[in-house]
Structures are given as structure tokens and as C-alpha cells.
Amino acid sequence: MTETTVPPGVPAPAEFVHAARLALSRTPEGVDPWFHQYNGELLDDRRLRTWVRAKRQLFDLIGGVRDKVVVDAGSGFGMVSNLVGCWGARHVCAVEVHTPMAESHARVNAAWFPFLVGRVFGLRGDASHLPIRNASTDVVLSIEAISHYYDVDAFLAECARVLRPGGHVVISDGNNGANSRIRATTLELWRRFELGPEGPFGDHVIPEPMVSRRERVLRQSFPQLDAGRVAALARVTSGMDRAQIVAAVTSHLAGGPAPTQAYVPGTCPREPEWGYVLEQLFDGRDLAARLERLGFDARALPHFGGAVNDVVHAANLVLRRLPTHRWARAYRVVARRR
Ligand SMILES: C[S@@+](CC[C@H](N)C(=O)[O-])C[C@H]1O[C@@H](n2cnc3c(N)ncnc32)[C@H](O)[C@@H]1O
Incomplete structure (x- = not known):
């Protein structure tokens, strides 16, 4: 040293x-x-x-x-x-x-x-x-x-x-x-974290959006589903982690109701794989x-x-x-x- x-x-x-x-x-x-x-x-x-x-x-x-x-x-x-x-x-x-x-x-x-x-x-x-x-x-x-x-x-x-x-x-x-300017920017940041597009936004770089990550979870867990069905289910499982997604979709495929959790603008997105949230205020x-x-x-x-x-x-x-x-x-x- x-x-x-x-x-x-x-x-x-x-x-x-x-x-x-x-x-x-x-x-x-x-x-x-x-x-x-x-x-x-x-x-x-x-x-x-x-x-x-x-x-x-x-x-x-x-x-x-x-x-x-x-x-x-x-x-x-x-x-x-x-x-x-x-x-x-x-x-x-x-x-x-x-x-x-x-x-x-x-x-x-x-x-x-x-x-x-x-x-x-x-x-x-x-x-x-x-x-x-x-x-x-x-x-x-x-x-x-x-x-x-x-x-x-x-x-x-x-x-x-x-x-x-x-x-x-x-x-x-x-x-x-408590800072209204930070709050306004963060709401837009949340939307992009959830839905994209990827790339720079202010001080942040938007990574792969959460909706795409949920598609991956769905493809891995339900390989029998076609791409359109996967995309549709990814849109209505917003805020869920992997275990919740698998439970909701398993129950749906067994005849239960389809999940209904679409992204609500102004809510903090959740990473499905690890369960953490992004830039909560x-x-x-x-x-x-x-x-x-x-x-x-x-x-x-x-x-x-x-x-x-x-x-x-x-x-x-x-x-x-x-x-x-x-x-x-x-x-x-x-x-x-x-
Ligand atoms: C922005 S990083 C900050 C890392 C470190 N504290 C630093 O200052 O370099 C936030 C970290 O918190 C972790 N994290 C999020 N939720 C967590 C939880 N419930 N328990 C433990 N770590 C968590 C994330 O995975 C991430 O690595």
C-alpha cells in the first residue's frame, strides 16, 4: 500500500x-x-x-x-x-x-x-x-x-x-x-421507469422498463403463452413482484379473473425480480x-x-x-x- x-x-x-x-x-x-x-x-x-x-x-x-x-x-x-x-x-x-x-x-x-x-x-x-x-x-x-x-x-x-x-x-x-420541483420531475421519472423509453432522463439513465421485466418473468414462468398474451398480462401486473405475478397469472389460467393492476400514473414503480421500488419520495x-x-x-x-x-x-x-x-x-x- x-x-x-x-x-x-x-x-x-x-x-x-x-x-x-x-x-x-x-x-x-x-x-x-x-x-x-x-x-x-x-x-x-x-x-x-x-x-x-x-x-x-x-x-x-x-x-x-x-x-x-x-x-x-x-x-x-x-x-x-x-x-x-x-x-x-x-x-x-x-x-x-x-x-x-x-x-x-x-x-x-x-x-x-x-x-x-x-x-x-x-x-x-x-x-x-x-x-x-x-x-x-x-x-x-x-x-x-x-x-x-x-x-x-x-x-x-x-x-x-x-x-x-x-x-x-x-x-x-x-x-x-417536500420539494415540488423534485416531486414533478420524479412523477415523470416513475412513468419512464415503468413504461420506458430507455435512455437518459435528467440525472438518471432509464434502464429496461418494469413492464418489459414483467414480460420476462411471464415468459420464464409461462412459456406456453404467446407474445401478445405476455405483453397484455405484463401491463396488468404493475407493482407486483415475481411471486405475485406468478400467483395472479396461475390463478387466471386456471379460470380465475384476469389481473387488473395497470400502471397508475403518479405511483412509484416496482422492480419485479428483486421487489424494490424506484426513487420513492x-x-x-x-x-x-x-x-x-x-x-x-x-x-x-x-x-x-x-x-x-x-x-x-x-x-x-x-x-x-x-x-x-x-x-x-x-x-x-x-x-x-x-
Ligand atoms: C441507490 S443504491 C445505494 C447503495 C449504497 N447505500 C450507496 O450509497 O452506495 C440503493 C440500494 O438499496 C438496495 N435495496 C433496495 N431495497 C432494499 C431492501 N429492502 N433491503 C436491502 N437493500 C435494498 C438496492 O438494491 C440498491 O443497491
Whole structure:
């Protein structure tokens, strides 16, 4: 690791920067290609600096992560979990529902983060049923992930279950439902996620639309159906996951009623294969209120950025104290278990 030079102003340990860059430039076989799109910014000095500073500012809200037991709920490819491990967390449990991402994290860590063995554990699991013992955890993180959970109430209840008294939940997300401009753009984004077309839309790239994914599920499960029937059934099974689609269509083919769940504009689409939703909107104040009811002292913070430089950070600290949720581009929720 001695040859690593950490770019100026990046508050990350050299071992993290070195290993993350190796993982991106000499990626182990079998890692999902999306790993590069998702974490490619870590190869660029300026964007790496912003990425790390954003995490540092977030964890500063709870006094850092050193020596803490952390659960990263919706950990994706696990780079935040690895950074938390490098910042001295005692254990990090990275929980990810999407198998290709969880497996990619394991492959990347085996190849380039061997020094985290025994400290960062990747698990395939669901934030709504955390594979974690009661009152065993100091911090639950949900970084750009809560907008993808299908059952957010169950996740919040899980936070109450797994955290020790005094432990923290930290939620950070860009889908600020209190901001009417973000809300309007997101409604159109949802429509495109569901029906297409694929390709760029704002900051997003629309992947294969959900209706096409349901067609694939139907083709795999009911190879006897012709293409027209598959397309028609895919249109009326919107919002269902694989198990629900198979159950609804099996019952229909046995003489029961046809499914009737056509896409309703303004609803958040659901990925049928893995069951997650796409860019659900929340008002951070509402999430904080729900956590209060579950036994937390919670606060919602409007977020305007702040990791780019100290001036923006200072401006963010001022704006955060004002009732600015409706203009903020993101929100954070920090809650302490009573
Ligand atoms: C936008 S990514 C964020 C990943 C990571 N937290 C980060 O900041 O790099 C959201 C992740 O949440 C995962 N996810 C969605 N629903 C989930 C659930 N119920 N349980 C666990 N992970 C979930 C998705 O598969 C995806 O990898």
C-alpha cells in the first residue's frame, strides 16, 4: 500500500483509496458491470473528494463511526460500508437485497479489501427483515437507499429493534418529496421507469422498463403463452413482484379473473425480480415523526449539498436551521434511540 498517494483534501485512509481504485481499474471477474457506473467517480480526484467529504459530514452528525457496530441497509456495491470499516467501525454489516450487488461486493472485498475481513460482512438480505440480533447495533445507515425499500414502515421498526438505547439511525436521500420541483420531475421519472423509453432522463439513465421485466418473468414462468398474451398480462401486473405475478397469472389460467393492476400514473414503480421500488419520495419530517413514534428522538435536516467546498458547507449549515425543506435538494434524518 505504500505507493498510494491520497489526493489533497480527501479525508479517507490511504488503504481505502488505494483498494477502491484497484477495484475499479482491475475489477475481479464476475463483478456486475454497473459497479463502474455506480462508483466510477472514485477514480476522479475531485469527485472522490466530494464523495468522501459527504460521508464524513454525514457521520459527523452522530459523532463518527469509530468502534461502532454499524448496519448499512441497502449497501449496494458496499463502498460506503468499506469506507466506514476503514474509518474504524468495529463491525459493519452490509445488507443488500439485490444478489448481483451483494455478490459483487464480496468479490471486490476478497480481491482488494482483504484487510477488512472480519470487520465488514456483506449479506444478501432485506432492510425490512434485518438479519441482525435485537439491541446489538450502534448505527443503522440508509444512504440513498430508503427511496428503494418496498416496506419502509417495516424498516423503521427494524431500526427500533436492532439498535441499542442511544444508537442512531442515519438516513440520507435525494428524493425530497417536500420539494415540488423534485416531486414533478420524479412523477415523470416513475412513468419512464415503468413504461420506458430507455435512455437518459435528467440525472438518471432509464434502464429496461418494469413492464418489459414483467414480460420476462411471464415468459420464464409461462412459456406456453404467446407474445401478445405476455405483453397484455405484463401491463396488468404493475407493482407486483415475481411471486405475485406468478400467483395472479396461475390463478387466471386456471379460470380465475384476469389481473387488473395497470400502471397508475403518479405511483412509484416496482422492480419485479428483486421487489424494490424506484426513487420513492419522502418528506424527511414525516420520516422523523414516524421514528419519534417508535421511540426515537429524531430530526429532519434539509440538505443543499456541502461536500464540494467549505463555503457551500457553511451555507448548508445555515440553511439547515431554517424551514427550507421545500427548497432543499435532499434530506437527512438523524434519530437517536431513547
Ligand atoms: C441507490 S443504491 C445505494 C447503495 C449504497 N447505500 C450507496 O450509497 O452506495 C440503493 C440500494 O438499496 C438496495 N435495496 C433496495 N431495497 C432494499 C431492501 N429492502 N433491503 C436491502 N437493500 C435494498 C438496492 O438494491 C440498491 O443497491
